[in-house]
Amino acid sequence: MGFSVSxxxxxILVASIVAFGMFYTATANTSELVNEANQVSADDRVxxxxxxxxxxxxxxxxxxxxxxxxxxxxxxxxxxDTDVIVDGTxxxxxxxxxxxxxxSTTALWKPGDELRIEIGSAGGASRVxxxxxxGIADAEEI
Amino acid sequence: MASVSVTHMILxxxxxxxxxxxxxVLTQEVTRLSDxxxxxxxxxxxxxxxDIEIISDAGSDGVYDGTNNVTLLVKNTxxxxxxxxxxxxxxxxxxxxxxxxxxxxxxxxxxDVNNVAKVNVTVGAxxxxxxxxxLQINGDEEVFEFSS
Numbered sequence: 001m002g003f004s005v006s007x008x009x010x011x012i013l014v015a016s017i018v019a020f021g022m023f024y025t026a027t028a029n030t031s032e033l034v035n036e037a038n039q040v041s042a043d044d045r046v047x048x049x050x051x052x053x054x055x056x057x058x059x060x061x062x063x064x065x066x067x068x069x070x071x072x073x074x075x076x077x078x079x080x081d082t083d084v085i086v087d088g089t090x091x092x093x094x095x096x097x098x099x100x101x102x103x104s105t106t107a108l109w110k111p112g113d114e115l116r117i118e119i120g121s122a123g124g125a126s127r128v129x130x131x132x133x134x135g136i137a138d139a140e141e142i
Numbered sequence: 143m144a145s146v147s148v149t150h151m152i153l154x155x156x157x158x159x160x161x162x163x164x165x166x167v168l169t170q171e172v173t174r175l176s177d178x179x180x181x182x183x184x185x186x187x188x189x190x191x192x193d194i195e196i197i198s199d200a201g202s203d204g205v206y207d208g209t210n211n212v213t214l215l216v217k218n219t220x221x222x223x224x225x226x227x228x229x230x231x232x233x234x235x236x237x238x239x240x241x242x243x244x245x246x247x248x249x250x251x252x253x254d255v256n257n258v259a260k261v262n263v264t265v266g267a268x269x270x271x272x273x274x275x276x277l278q279i280n281g282d283e284e285v286f287e288f289s290s
Contacts, residue, residue, distance in 0.1 A: 008161035015165030030183025088204010135195030
């Protein structure tokens, strides 16, 4: 009788340890995945809240549309991830000119800097919208 | 005396068999539960990482072409690549589910983070009024309103 009890107990104990091991691995992996996703999402939300842009001027001169946009937030934005929409139509890069504070080689649009974009053959344009990487946008009538 | 030993032996074997069955069922069920938790975790994480923003300019005439199509520019503002598959994007225009939806990326090959996709919905003639578009992809919802 003694052997039966201890033998059965040992089998169930080993199975329980194995089962707990599997369960722990699964829950630990899952919570790590979800926590990481939550952190990235929270960081994005903070960045979006700190992002603000303002179109200073949008004008057309001899068929060339010139847009000046100021980064009035506190995040550094990427030029490649900034979108320009003219009259509801997405404008593909490269633009005629694209400079930040007069620099055409940089891809960073730092807080306080002015982004200047020139788009050729845009004579009839009436409205422009600039969208940053976090979805924060500003629009202006020309 | 021999009969006592045989009885003990039978009880021992029976108890081991019962214990082994219980152990088998326990590990099997926990394995299934663990797999389900794993899969659910991956789904939840991808839902959290999905974020889109409709960046179309409602103030321009670029949304509705006046005859047949509503075109929206949708930016991937999340932290994962989104599938370029109209079946995974649910579109409602004025509360009506739309099936004639096409999806293409305007500034790249795939709908990566920060890329913009063009969503084209065939809606037919729209009345001269205010309209509402609802988009849903992988649990993330966006609403866009415009006038035709």
